[in-house]
Amino acid sequence: MLTINLIREKTDEVIRRLQIKNFDAKELVTKILTLDEDRRSTQNKLDGIQSELNNISREIGELIKSNRKEEAEARKNQTLQLKKEIETLSGQLSSNESELKTLLIRLPNLPSQSVPVGSNAEANTIEREGGNLPRLTPDALPHWDLARQYDIIDFELGNKLTGAGFPVYKGQGSKLQRALINFFLDENIKAGYLEIMPPLMVNEDSGFGTGQLPDKDAQMYHVTLDNFYLIPTAEVPVTNIYRDVILEYKDLPVKNTAYTPCFRREAGSYGKDVRGLNRLHQFDKVEIVQIQHPDKSYETLDEMVSHVEGLVRKLELPYRIVRLCGGDMSFTSALTFDFEVFAGAQKRWLEVSSVSNFESFQANRLKLRYREEVSKKPALAHTLNGSSLALPRIVAALLENNQTTDGILIPEALVPYTGFAMITRNG
RNA sequence: GGAGAGAUGGCCGAGUGGUCGAAGGCGCACGCCUGGAAAGUGUGUAAUCGCCAAAAGCGGUUCAUGGGUUCGAAUCCCAUUCUCUCCGCCA
Numbered sequence: 065m066l067t068i069n070l071i072r073e074k075t076d077e078v079i080r081r082l083q084i085k086n087f088d089a090k091e092l093v094t095k096i097l098t099l100d101e102d103r104r105s106t107q108n109k110l111d112g113i114q115s116e117l118n119n120i121s122r123e124i125g126e127l128i129k130s131n132r133k134e135e136a137e138a139r140k141n142q143t144l145q146l147k148k149e150i151e152t153l154s155g156q157l158s159s160n161e162s163e164l165k166t167l168l169i170r171l172p173n174l175p176s177q178s179v180p181v182g183s184n185a186e187a188n189t190i191e192r193e194g195g196n197l198p199r200l201t202p203d204a205l206p207h208w209d210l211a212r213q214y215d216i217i218d219f220e221l222g223n224k225l226t227g228a229g230f231p232v233y234k235g236q237g238s239k240l241q242r243a244l245i246n247f248f249l250d251e252n253i254k255a256g257y258l259e260i261m262p263p264l265m266v267n268e269d270s271g272f273g274t275g276q277l278p279d280k281d282a283q284m285y286h287v288t289l290d291n292f293y294l295i296p297t298a299e300v301p302v303t304n305i306y307r308d309v310i311l312e313y314k315d316l317p318v319k320n321t322a323y324t325p326c327f328r329r330e331a332g333s334y335g336k337d338v339r340g341l342n343r344l345h346q347f348d349k350v351e352i353v354q355i356q357h358p359d360k361s362y363e364t365l366d367e368m369v370s371h372v373e374g375l376v377r378k379l380e381l382p383y384r385i386v387r388l389c390g391g392d393m394s395f396t397s398a399l400t401f402d403f404e405v406f407a408g409a410q411k412r413w414l415e416v417s418s419v420s421n422f423e424s425f426q427a428n429r430l431k432l433r434y435r436e437e438v439s440k441k442p443a444l445a446h447t448l449n450g451s452s453l454a455l456p457r458i459v460a461a462l463l464e465n466n467q468t469t470d471g472i473l474i475p476e477a478l479v480p481y482t483g484f485a486m487i488t489r490n491g
Numbered sequence: 492g493g494a495g496a497g498a499u500g501g502c503c504g505a506g507u508g509g510u511c512g513a514a515g516g517c518g519c520a521c522g523c524c525u526g527g528a529a530a531g532u533g534u535g536u537a538a539u540c541g542c543c544a545a546a547a548g549c550g551g552u553u554c555a556u557g558g559g560u561u562c563g564a565a566u567c568c569c570a571u572u573c574u575c576u577c578c579g580c581c582a
Contacts, residue, residue, distance in 0.1 A: 107541055111551040118551090121563040125509040140562045147562085310501095310538085440520095442538075 065168050065428050067444070068100055081174045084390035086183055092167060099164045106160060110153040117146045169278070173425035175390050176362075176399040182389035189389070191401060194373070195382035198408035198465035206409045207463040208340030210472065211237065214487050217459075219340070229330070229338070229345035236484065236491045240462075240474075241348060243481035244455050245323050248350035248375065252452055255371050257321035257352055262301030264324060265292040270304040273430040275396040285327050294327035298351035299449045303426060306355060310442050311434040317364060318355040321452070323348065341456035342414065348455040354448045355432065358424065361446035362399075365421045369401050372417050372452045378477040381461050382406040384413065398423045405457065409464040414457040419450030463487075 071078055071093060082089040120139055127136040180189050211217035216237025222230040233241050253259055271277035271293050276284055285294040295301055302322050311318065326349050330338070337343050352371070356364045369385065376383045388400040403417035424444035427433070433442040466473040472487040479485050 104541065107551075111541060114552090115550055117562080121561095122510065124562050129509080136562080143562050440536095 065425065066171050066174070067424070067428055068096070068164075068168065071096055071171075072100060078171075078174065082172060084175045084179060084181055085172050085393060086391045087172050089171060092170060096164065096167050096171075099160060099167065103157065103160045103164060106153055106157045110150065110157060113146055113149050113153065117143055117150065120146075169429075172395045173398050173422065175393060175397075176421070176423075178387070179393065179399060180387060180389040183391035184389075185392050187389035188392055188402075189387045191385040191387050193382075193384040194377060195380065195406075197382050197406055200408045200465070200467070204409040204464065204467060206340065207407070207460040210463045210467060211340070214472065214489060214491070216240070216487060217341070227345070229343070231341070231344065236482075236487045237459075239482055239484075240459065240478075240487070241455060243478055243483075244453075244458065245348060245350060247478055247481045248452055249321060249323055251375055251378075252321035252350065252352055252371075255319075257319045260298075260302055260305070260320050260322040262295075262298060262305070262322055262324065264295055264301075264327075265290075266295055266300055266304065267292060269307070270300055273304045273307045274300045274426055275429065276300060279395075282331055283329055285329060295324060296328045297326050297349065297451075298322040298324040299353060302351065302353045303432075303447055303449065304430065306432045306445075307430040309432055311355065311432075311445065313357075313435050313437045316355065316357050316434055316445070317360070318353075320353045321350060322353075323350045325349075326454075336410075336412075341460040342410075344456055349451050350453060350455075352450050352452045355427075355434075356446050356448060357434065358443070358446050361421050361423060361448060364446075365399065365401075365419065365448055368419050368448060368450050368452075372403055372419060372450055375453055376403060376405060376416070378475070379458065379462065380475045380477075381458070381465065383416075394420070396420075396422050396425050398425065403451075403453075405461040407457070407461045407464045409467075410460075414460060416457045416461075417451040417453050420448060422447045422449075 066078065075093060075097065079089045079093055120143055124136045124139045127133075127139065180187055182188070205213070208217075208219065211219070214236070216234055218232040218234060219228075221232040222228075225232065249259060265287060268277060268291060271281070271284065276293070276296065281293075284296050286292075287294070301324075302320050305320070306318070325346055327346050328344075330343055330345060333343055341347075352368060354364050354368065373383070373385065383403055383405045386402040386404060388397075388402060393400050397420040400418055400420040402415050403419070404413035405416050406412070407414050423446050426447045427444040430447075432445050432447065434445045435441065436443055462475070463472055466475070470486065470488070471491070474482050474485050474487070484491065
């Protein structure tokens with residue numbers, strides 16, 4: 065959420081920049097500013113009366129101590145009116161504050177200066193591309209057919225156990241999952257990230273902290289009996305580790321990585337998007353999260369993008385890095401780069417990673433701060449995260465692009481992790 | 492799940508109705524001492540909101556959370572959450 069100070073001080077700029085996200089903030093911002101003014105004047109009055117009451121109470125204490133009972137009683141009568149006013153004003157204040165908050169959390173994050181203008185994916189710009197497109201024969205199979213042919217992923221079985229979107233990995237398919245997870249984690253650790261194994265369910269506060277709640281609760285599986293949510297990404301628990309935390313300057317940047325299964329309801333998805341591994345309700349992902357000083361967060365974003373690029377290169381996949389335009393960005397992001405890999409048989413680019421700088425938007429919700437180097441004053445930190453990487457679409461691309469008549473080739477970097485160089489029919 | 496005990500600052504820990512944002516200690520920061528260090532010693536050391544252009548200053552709030560009693564609550568009452576011990580169950 066944006067800070068009220070920013071909205072107050074740079075009202076026009078806020079409205080203007082939110083237009084880039086196709087968000088008309090004018091009305092909302094006006095309401096916020098009115099409420100904010102009310103809030104401050106109410107608090108001002110309340111503070112004054114509270115102070116008066118505190119003084120009287122102090123006097124009563126002294127009077128009682130020096131045995132002047134009647135005077136003390138007289139003083140007590142003076143408080144009645146004050147207490148009434150305090151009750152009214154503090155009621156006003158708290159309802160004002162909660163209303164203000166519900167409005168504030170409806171404002172999306174401001175896009176950074178470098179975000180292209182545009183209302184949908186067509187306006188995204190290609191940052192750079194790499195790798196070679198596979199040369200496949202026209203009868204090349206999409207990954208769902210390959211998965212069946214080699215008996216490595218069983219979609220129907222997942223249907224039986226749970227439902228659509230919960231595949232069962234078997235044999236070399238299962239081993240490939242483990243290999244990718246370990247490969248990604250090892251690479252992240254080498255790059256200085258600390259491995260974390262977080263809970264897979266979180267409470268409401270955590271869901272709010274990273275921005276999934278209250279609005280996007282339809283995306284998460286909700287365990288109603290205990291009021292827990294299954295995590296849609298490791299970003300949620302890992303970032304929430306730092307909720308209500310004030311980091312020391314020297315602790316920045318914080319670099320965490322975590323492998324977790326991710327659970328998403330994906331309500332409303334259909335068609336070729338959900339075919340095979342393209343979109344699942346449960347999938348595996350390795351995430352990287354950084355908490356950084358505001359002055360350095362964009363350097364860090366570049367560093368994270370390069371890191372993820374290195375992984376995709378090692379897997380020898382054709383990829384492109386996309387700078388998302390205002391209309392295609394998430395609610396919470398200030399700048400996002402998507403990674404897409406080309407799946408040769410489907411002839412489609414599949415999104416496998418999304419690396420974002422949230423600036424202080426999440427940190428403000430989380431109350432995640434650091435101490436300034438010199439003044440030692442707490443200030444909001446910047447949070448960043450990205451997938452490194454999400455498995456299913458990587459697997460889809462690997463299967464499709466590396467199919468041969470003999471089997472499916474495993475990229476060299478992965479062989480030490482799989483223990484085999486090819487997926488075969490009797491593997 | 493049942494019974495009991497508890498939750499205080501970065502940490503430990505005192506505080507059962509008044510001047511307590513909270514003794515003392517540890518830690519940390521800056522000095523003094525020292526050839527240098529250790530020890531010793533001095534000073535400082537929460538967050539947040541409002542007023543103020545800002546700093547200073549002043550005022551409000553915060554002793555798990557939410558309510559209540561009272562002129563006044565860390566302290567009394569109620570509820571919730573969490574932690575610990577014992578019992579039960581259990582990978």
